[in-house]
Amino acid sequence: MDMPHNHFKQGLAENRLQLGLFLGLASTLSAEILAACGFDFLLIDAEHSPNDLPSVLAQLQAMAAYPVSVMVRPASHDPVLIRQLLGVGAQTLLIPMVESAQQARDLVAAVRYPPRGIRGVGTALERSARWNHVADYFAQTEAQTCLLLQIESCEGVKNLDEILQVDGVDGLFIGPADLAASMGYLNQPAHPEVQAVIEQALGKLRGAAKAAGIFSTDPQLLKKYQASGVRFLAVGADTQILRNAAVNLRQGFSSKAA
Numbered sequence: 001m002d003m004p005h006n007h008f009k010q011g012l013a014e015n016r017l018q019l020g021l022f023l024g025l026a027s028t029l030s031a032e033i034l035a036a037c038g039f040d041f042l043l044i045d046a047e048h049s050p051n052d053l054p055s056v057l058a059q060l061q062a063m064a065a066y067p068v069s070v071m072v073r074p075a076s077h078d079p080v081l082i083r084q085l086l087g088v089g090a091q092t093l094l095i096p097m098v099e100s101a102q103q104a105r106d107l108v109a110a111v112r113y114p115p116r117g118i119r120g121v122g123t124a125l126e127r128s129a130r131w132n133h134v135a136d137y138f139a140q141t142e143a144q145t146c147l148l149l150q151i152e153s154c155e156g157v158k159n160l161d162e163i164l165q166v167d168g169v170d171g172l173f174i175g176p177a178d179l180a181a182s183m184g185y186l187n188q189p190a191h192p193e194v195q196a197v198i199e200q201a202l203g204k205l206r207g208a209a210k211a212a213g214i215f216s217t218d219p220q221l222l223k224k225y226q227a228s229g230v231r232f233l234a235v236g237a238d239t240q241i242l243r244n245a246a247v248n249l250r251q252g253f254s255s256k257a258a
Contacts, residue, residue, distance in 0.1 A: 001133045006091045008041050008069035009146040012171055012211040015231060018069075022215075022237035023079075024049035028062040028253035035066035043234060044072045047096050053081075057088040057127070071148070077103065079110040083119055086111060087126040092146040094173055099155040108168035111147050113138065117151055145216045146170045149215065152178035157201055162210040171211030171232065174198055190221065 011018045020041035023031055026049060034042055042063065044056050051059075056072055063070050071092035074081050085093060095107050107118040123129035129137040151160060153177030165171070176189035176198060181226060185191040198214070205212040206229045213232035214225050217240070222233060 001130055001135070003134050003137065003140040003144055004073075004089075004091065006069070006144040006146055007073065008092050009144070009170060011040065012146070012231065017226065018232045020069075020071075020232065020234050021241075022073075024051070024058075024237055024239045026051045026055045026243070028058045029258065030242075031059040032062040032066070035063040035068045039068055041069040041071055041092075041232065043094060044070065045237075047073050047075045049239075052222070053084055055083065056090065060089045060127075070138060071146070073150075077107060077110075078149060079106070079118060082110045086145070087122065087128050089127040091128075091144055092148065094148040094150060096150045096175070097152060097156070097178070098149040098163065099153055101166055102158050104149055104163050104166040104169055106150065107124065108147060111113055111145050112142060116142075131176065148173050150175050151197070152176075153182040153203060155182075157197055160201055160204055164204065164210055166198075171213055172199055172205055173213035173215075173232070173234075176215065189216075190218065195221075198225075199228060202230065205229070214247070 008018065012044065018040035020039050020043055021034060022041055023044045029040065044051055044058060044059050046052065054152045060070060065143060069092065071094055072085050072090040073094040073096060074085055077095060082093065094109065098104055111117065113119045113121065123137060124132050149163065149169055150173045151157060176194065180186065180189040180191060180194045183194055185194055188194065202212055211232065212230045214230050215234040216222050216225065217236055222235060225233065
């Protein structure tokens with residue numbers, strides 16, 4: 001059988017704008033519902049939600065039939081966890097809190113097979129190779145694997161120039177909320193000083209011809225980021241959508257008796 005094609009990575013190469021959502025409900029049903037809603041990508045979050053390896057696998061399977069790219073954000077840089085996520089079929093990983101070029105090099109090694117990396121070989125047991133049904137899997141897997149690194153601290157911003165020099169990184173994702181907290185502006189990602197640092201970082205990504213991503217639910221900021229060259233935008237989360245819709249629905253009805 002053919003190797004699944006990484007359409008998200010192709011979109012980065014073509015400089016196409018791609019819009020997506022975070023998935024934190026750890027539900028195959030809600031994931032499948034959203035997979036049919038027209039987003040370019042859905043991001044299964046295992047850093048801030050109760051997603052684990054079995055729930056990630058189940059959601060990958062639930063969304064496989066739909067024309068949406070799926071990425072996964074693990075909870076840590078653990079190469080064993082990264083190996084497992086790749087093994088169950090994740091092709092795009094967003095790694096949180098990257099702060100140095102050495103961390104970036106270690107993460108590149110974690111997603112590559114020897115001699116270029118340290119990923120373990122066990123394709124007869126792995127969904128990624130469809131249990132050895134994918135022809136020429138080892139010749140294709142690196143080209144279909146997409147590694148995104150999250151810059152979300154003062155230390156990460158300070159070392160951004162060096163991180164941008166690391167070969168094998170497909171894109172960088174700015175995390176405004178954690179960056180704001182790192183700068184002393186907790187829960188103020190729109191603070192002018194935070195936005196100035198983000199703009200400076202995005203300028204460096206443009207200069208390095210590196211794909212840039214970011215999260216925001218503010219329409220004005222999203223327009224600003226898009227104009228700054230951001231090409232993959234996370235514009236919400238399933239948890240947020242559910243809560244907002246429920247609150248708005250309830251508020252549309254009077255609590256007083258007729």
